[in-house]
Amino acid sequence: MLPLRLENVSFAIGGRRIIDSVSVEIAGGPRTVILGPNGAGKSVLMRLCHGLFEPTSGAIEWRGAGVNGRPRQQAMVFQRPVMLRRSALGNVLYGMRLAGVARGECDLRARDMLEVVGLAHVTDRPARVLSGGEQQRLALARAWALNPEVLFLDEPTANLDPAATREIETIIGAIHAGGTKIIMTTHNLGQARRLADEILFIHEGRLVERAPVGEFFAGPASAEARSFIKGELPW
Amino acid sequence: MNDIVLALGEALRLIGGLDAKLTGIVVLSLEISLSAVAIAAVLGLPLGAVIAVERFAGRQALIVLLNALMGLPPVVVGLLVYLMLSRAGPLGPLGLLFTPTAMVVAQSILILPIIAALSRQVIEDAWREYEEQLRSLGARRFDAALTLMWDTRFSLVTVVLAGFGRAAAEVGAVIIVGGNIDGVTRVMTTTIALETSKGDLPLALGLGMILVGLVLALNGIAHSIREAVQRRYG
Numbered sequence A: 001m002l003p004l005r006l007e008n009v010s011f012a013i014g015g016r017r018i019i020d021s022v023s024v025e026i027a028g029g030p031r032t033v034i035l036g037p038n039g040a041g042k043s044v045l046m047r048l049c050h051g052l053f054e055p056t057s058g059a060i061e062w063r064g065a066g067v068n069g070r071p072r073q074q075a076m077v078f079q080r081p082v083m084l085r086r087s088a089l090g091n092v093l094y095g096m097r098l099a100g101v102a103r104g105e106c107d108l109r110a111r112d113m114l115e116v117v118g119l120a121h122v123t124d125r126p127a128r129v130l131s132g133g134e135q136q137r138l139a140l141a142r143a144w145a146l147n148p149e150v151l152f153l154d155e156p157t158a159n160l161d162p163a164a165t166r167e168i169e170t171i172i173g174a175i176h177a178g179g180t181k182i183i184m185t186t187h188n189l190g191q192a193r194r195l196a197d198e199i200l201f202i203h204e205g206r207l208v209e210r211a212p213v214g215e216f217f218a219g220p221a222s223a224e225a226r227s228f229i230k231g232e233l234p235w
Numbered sequence B: 001m002n003d004i005v006l007a008l009g010e011a012l013r014l015i016g017g018l019d020a021k022l023t024g025i026v027v028l029s030l031e032i033s034l035s036a037v038a039i040a041a042v043l044g045l046p047l048g049a050v051i052a053v054e055r056f057a058g059r060q061a062l063i064v065l066l067n068a069l070m071g072l073p074p075v076v077v078g079l080l081v082y083l084m085l086s087r088a089g090p091l092g093p094l095g096l097l098f099t100p101t102a103m104v105v106a107q108s109i110l111i112l113p114i115i116a117a118l119s120r121q122v123i124e125d126a127w128r129e130y131e132e133q134l135r136s137l138g139a140r141r142f143d144a145a146l147t148l149m150w151d152t153r154f155s156l157v158t159v160v161l162a163g164f165g166r167a168a169a170e171v172g173a174v175i176i177v178g179g180n181i182d183g184v185t186r187v188m189t190t191t192i193a194l195e196t197s198k199g200d201l202p203l204a205l206g207l208g209m210i211l212v213g214l215v216l217a218l219n220g221i222a223h224s225i226r227e228a229v230q231r232r233y234g
């Protein structure tokens, strides 16, 4: 289904332009990190790509996508994932059933997923009483269980402590190693350095710069990116 | 004052002794109101869910209408059902007027808007929270409606109990379509109204106490269900 191609995509709410003429082609393979300050439009851009928002103008195309409706082989983990009022296992099963995974396969695979993200011990616990970090891992398991070709991750480690962040980053690495294209947002420079292969730098709704990660951090081409990197805190 | 005390004593004796007439009335009342609430829930909960998640022309008007219908006066419902079922009415040939069935119909109509409107509110609030997540997981609106009904199930229990409370407590509709026939269509509320006007206070008081006890018990149950669930499922 890749590459994903955006052509002059703009998005406005209430007359305010949040995404401004973004054109980009995202290919399969490397981990793409969308980087930018708070309010830059990262989450909105991701929702547009995932098909939750319709662009106000411009076009978003997947290779081989049907006329209407995004291809189903993509999944997203939200900045604030919503857990259903059922067990952790129930949450993973829910997505698989909607995706039409055969019932016989579901249970085993769902339990596997929970095991892999380190949640086997809370399999039957209600998802909503899990801690923030556990919910984030559960959200990853729920998305991963769909075996998506593309996985969108919106700030998957915001609000997590360093240990939990490391666990999540490890899981993301494993998902990528399994052949899933990773497109994620962050405003955390350290995380971008650790996880990205290429950087899309967004500022005030515009795609300001796109570069391989090494190049980007060695010498950003745009003034906006330079000042964003310079503003980095020492920890 | 003395009369009232005597009547109270007599009322307690009726309840304690499981007086046949009194239990008959209580059982009939429960049968009618539970049937009505079952019908209204089966229709009203899905209706509320559909209105909550679907977008269609006239949706706002429908919501306003449902909310307004929550305050429908029981006597008006009784009158409308009476007109439908009376000998000259369109459903007259069914011969349902002055039967418990007519009372069930009237109460169902009375509480359907309550259940639909309140569940619409509950489910729409949840939809706001869940929408993106569910769409992302590939849920169509129909899946979403079912999921939301399940996820709000404990709030919906309260909604259904509110409907039951309203049905069990109303007089106007059942007295018109039921006719308050002794041993056939006489329920708690209509009996209280009749016996009070006749001056037979013990039966009226006894039924009144049972009715209030019932409403209190239901609300207690609804409350503890919600509390328990909130603790368990977050």
Ligand SMILES: Nc1ncnc2c1ncn2[C@@H]1O[C@H](COP(=O)(O)OP(=O)(O)OP(=O)(O)O)[C@@H](O)[C@H]1O
Pocket: A013, A018, A036, A037, A038, A039, A040, A041, A042, A043, A044, A045, A079, A155, A187
């Ligand atoms: N539904 C909405 N209605 C109105 N404005 C919105 C909506 N969603 C986002 N915005 C606005 O669009 C801008 C970009 O929001 P977005 O959530 O994409 O930022 P972000 O880059 O993800 O920021 P953060 O790093 O804080 O998550 C913000 O100014 C936000 O207020």
Ligand SMILES: [Mg+2]
Pocket: A042, A043, A044, A079, A154, A155
């Ligand atoms: Mg964001």
